[in-house]
Amino acid sequence: xxxxxxxxxxxxxxxxxxxxxxxxxxxxxxxxxxxxxxxxxxxxxxxxxxxxxxxxxxxxxxxxxxxxxxxxxxxxxxxxxxxxxxxxxxxxxxxxxxxxxxxxxxxxxxxxxxxxxxxxxxxxxxxxxxxxxxxxxxxxxxxxxxxxxxxxxxxxxxxxxxxxxxxxxxxxxx
Numbered sequence: 001x002x003x004x005x006x007x008x009x010x011x012x013x014x015x016x017x018x019x020x021x022x023x024x025x026x027x028x029x030x031x032x033x034x035x036x037x038x039x040x041x042x043x044x045x046x047x048x049x050x051x052x053x054x055x056x057x058x059x060x061x062x063x064x065x066x067x068x069x070x071x072x073x074x075x076x077x078x079x080x081x082x083x084x085x086x087x088x089x090x091x092x093x094x095x096x097x098x099x100x101x102x103x104x105x106x107x108x109x110x111x112x113x114x115x116x117x118x119x120x121x122x123x124x125x126x127x128x129x130x131x132x133x134x135x136x137x138x139x140x141x142x143x144x145x146x147x148x149x150x151x152x153x154x155x156x157x158x159x160x161x162x163x164x165x166x167x168x169x170x171x172x173x174x
Contacts, residue, residue: 003112004045005029006036006062007078008054009143016049019105025112033057040069047112050095052079052086053144060089067094076111078103080140101140102133138166 003025007013010031017027028043030036032054040048048066052059059077066075075097077090082100090098097111138156145151149167153160 001047002026002043002045003028003047003049004036004039004043005049006031006054006059007049007051008032009051009140012140016108020108023105023109033062036062037065037069040066040073044070045073047074048076049108049112050075050077052077052090053081060086060093063090063093063095074113076108080137080144102137135166135169138163142167 001024003020005013005016005020005027007016007029008031013029013031017029020027025047028039028045030039036050039045048070050059050062050066054062059079063075063077066073075095077095077098078101079086079098080101082098087098099107099111138152141155142149142152145155149163150160153163156163
């Protein structure tokens with residue numbers, strides 16, 4: 001199956017592509033709206049993973065053009081800023097599924113309608129520790145706020161000094 005990953009975070013896009021390739025997806029990556037529409041036209045993917053926030057652009061605005069271009073494609077919207085209003089809007093515009101980040105591989109594969117093989121030869125994926133998951137989420141929110149610690153702390157509902165202490169620590173290993 002062909003999969004188009006539309007994600008502005010290059011590290012996350014690369015990780016998703018690498019992991020989904022192991023599940024028999026032929027992955028292409030786009031990092032902005034223009035590139036996404038061009039790749040969708042060229043590749044004709046079966047499935048699309050779309051980030052809701054693409055740098056300064058809104059991923060919701062891409063759903064209708066992608067749906068028009070690829071009426072049978074399975075579109076899954078990924079977001080770090082989940083709300084009921086955006087979920088309803090995404091479905092109304094034509095998304096098939098709506099997932100919040102960080103997303104585990106089982107949920108992602110389920111949203112993409114891929115049956116998980118339970119064979120003896122399957123290598124289980126390593127599960128992130130809660131500490132690592134927290135660290136990655138903080139980094140993502142910090143990145144989306146352009147490094148503004150105060151805004152990030154407010155968004156995470158955490159005291160600014162607590163966030164600064166967490167940011168001074170080295171990243172937790174998997």
